[in-house]
Amino acid sequence: MELFHKILKTAIDGGASDVHIKAGTPVIFRINRQLVPIECPLPTEEWVNKVVEHMVPRHGKAQLEDNREVDFSYYVPGVGRFRTNVFQQRGAFCMAMRYVKAQIPEFEQLGLLPVVRKIAEAPRGIVLVAGATGSGKSTTLAAMMQHINRTSRKHVITLEDPIEYVFEDDQSVIEQREIGLDTPSYPLGLKYVLRQDPDIIMIGEMRDSISFQAAIGAADTGHLVLSTLHTTTAAQSVTRILDFFKADEREQVRRQLVGTLQAVLCQRMVQTVEGGMTVALEILISNSTVRKLIEENRLDKLAAAIEMGTDDGMQTFNQALFELVKARRITEKEALQKASNAQALEMNFKGIFLDEGRRILG
Numbered sequence: 330m331e332l333f334h335k336i337l338k339t340a341i342d343g344g345a346s347d348v349h350i351k352a353g354t355p356v357i358f359r360i361n362r363q364l365v366p367i368e369c370p371l372p373t374e375e376w377v378n379k380v381v382e383h384m385v386p387r388h389g390k391a392q393l394e395d396n397r398e399v400d401f402s403y404y405v406p407g408v409g410r411f412r413t414n415v416f417q418q419r420g421a422f423c424m425a426m427r428y429v430k431a432q433i434p435e436f437e438q439l440g441l442l443p444v445v446r447k448i449a450e451a452p453r454g455i456v457l458v459a460g461a462t463g464s465g466k467s468t469t470l471a472a473m474m475q476h477i478n479r480t481s482r483k484h485v486i487t488l489e490d491p492i493e494y495v496f497e498d499d500q501s502v503i504e505q506r507e508i509g510l511d512t513p514s515y516p517l518g519l520k521y522v523l524r525q526d527p528d529i530i531m532i533g534e535m536r537d538s539i540s541f542q543a544a545i546g547a548a549d550t551g552h553l554v555l556s557t558l559h560t561t562t563a564a565q566s567v568t569r570i571l572d573f574f575k576a577d578e579r580e581q582v583r584r585q586l587v588g589t590l591q592a593v594l595c596q597r598m599v600q601t602v603e604g605g606m607t608v609a610l611e612i613l614i615s616n617s618t619v620r621k622l623i624e625e626n627r628l629d630k631l632a633a634a635i636e637m638g639t640d641d642g643m644q645t646f647n648q649a650l651f652e653l654v655k656a657r658r659i660t661e662k663e664a665l666q667k668a669s670n671a672q673a674l675e676m677n678f679k680g681i682f683l684d685e686g687r688r689i690l691g
Contacts, residue, residue: 333380336369338408341428346463348411351423352377361606362463362598374421381415381422388509402429402491402507412467412493429493433475434468440607440658441469444642445594448614449473450480453551454591455544457535459558459566464596465608466557467493467533473555474531477501486525488518489533501529508533519543523550532556538573545582548589562646562669563595563613564631567623587624590615597646599659599667607658609649609667616641647674654678 336356340348345358345365352374355366384403385393393399398416403426405411411426436446448456456473458466471494477483483501490508504525512518515532516539522530523546530547532540535556544554560566570586571579595611613619618634635643644652650664651674661678668674673683 330380330383332370332376333384334405334408336367337405337411337426339367339369341409346428348426348428349424350377350380350426351418352421361600361604377422377424381424384413385415386510392509400491401509402493410493410495412491429467431495433471433494433496436472436476439465439469439472440610441472442610442612442642442644444612444614445469445473445610446476447642448592448594449476451553451591453548453553454615455548455554455556455586455589456591457556457558457566457593458596459560459563459593460596461559461561464598466596469594469596469608470531470555470557471496474503477529478503483528484526485529485531486522486527487531487533488512488515488522489531490515493533515540523547523552527552529553529555534558535570535573538575538578541570541573541582545585545589549585553591558593560595562632563593563611563635564628566593566595566613567631568628583623583626587620590623595646597667599650599653600663601658602660607653609646609653610644611635611646611649611669612643614638614641614643616643645669647677650674651677 337348340358343358343360345360347359349357350372352372355371356369358365358367385399386401389399389401393415398414400414403411403413409431410429412429414425416423458470460466474496478496478499478501481500485501485503487505489505492505492507496503506512506518508515519540530552532544535541535558544556547554558566558569560569571583574582592615593613597609598606599609601607613635616638619631622630622634636645646669650668653659654661654664665671665674
């Protein structure tokens with residue numbers, strides 16, 4: 330394990346976010362979103378098998394045997410914590426490891442707007458952090474959790490698969506439960522969570538109708554629920570939630586969302602002019618217009634409501650990217666590559682702003 334731990338330490342020292350290991354090929358680091366092979370002995374199948382046998386926790390070995398893949402958190406003292414997935418390809422084990430920084434970044438470090446702090450202080454309801462894989466959802470969620478921990482006396486229970494950031498109690502009392510280790514599954518953990526007297530529930534990822542129904546039920550009874558969701562825009566997140574349910578259930582769920590959804594933050598990572606990464610954030614806040622559109626099932630107009638909701642703290646990806654270019658944080662080229670509507674953003678750079686949102690909302 331000495332070589333394995335040395336590889337992980339080298340990854341952290343080199344600023345890598347991810348480590349990929351499979352037999353017969355160079356070890357790969359992901360640095361600033363680029364895959365970089367490193368110089369070290371080529372992993373053999375025998376060596377990879379020994380590493381897997383050592384690192385997979387006891388509760389994960391049965392899952393690995395049954396499913397040929399498993400998620401868990403791997404911690405090396407003096408090195409760091411890694412969100413780890415062990416899986417098989419062509420009958421051999423591989424590893425994908427995401428480094429989880431020990432220190433939870435501040436809002437300002439992440440480039441999050443002040444309105445995110447206000448969203449984290451919501452007394453009840455559902456708050457979602459959305460985005461593609463690798464867009465920093467877990468880190469933003471952790472920053473929001475840490476803000477709650479420092480500023481309010483709450484009882485917080487998390488359900489995570491696996492635990493990534495570890496919180497130390499400050500003003501709040503936080504209990505972190507890992508799927509497979511502390512509870513067998515999300516459905517079972519969610520079934521009993523309200524009996525554990527929480528004020529706030531953090532669900533690592535919304536995966537199915539069971540998760541959402543539990544979240545809606547908790548929000549209905551006055552709890553704040555924080556979670557993540559895989560979608561590419563904030564407006565699309567509402568449709569994605571409904572897609573988890575059967576057709577005959579969606580009407581009821583949609584009406585429940587009117588009263589429980591507080592906000593959706595959707596993230597895209599963009600490269601800065603210095604070569605680092607920052608976040609472009611689309612923000613949907615459940616104001617009266619958004620609630621009315623959801624209630625009337627006019628979900629196709631939510632994007633326009635976001636565009637028109639700047640006074641309430643909302644913004645589209647195009648608006649976020651425009652501000653980052655204006656602040657000279659990113660280039661116009663990078664912004665256009667990450668824009669939802671590149672043509673409209675290009676017009677903005679030329680000083681042309683069409684009141685498209687107002688026209689759509691009519």
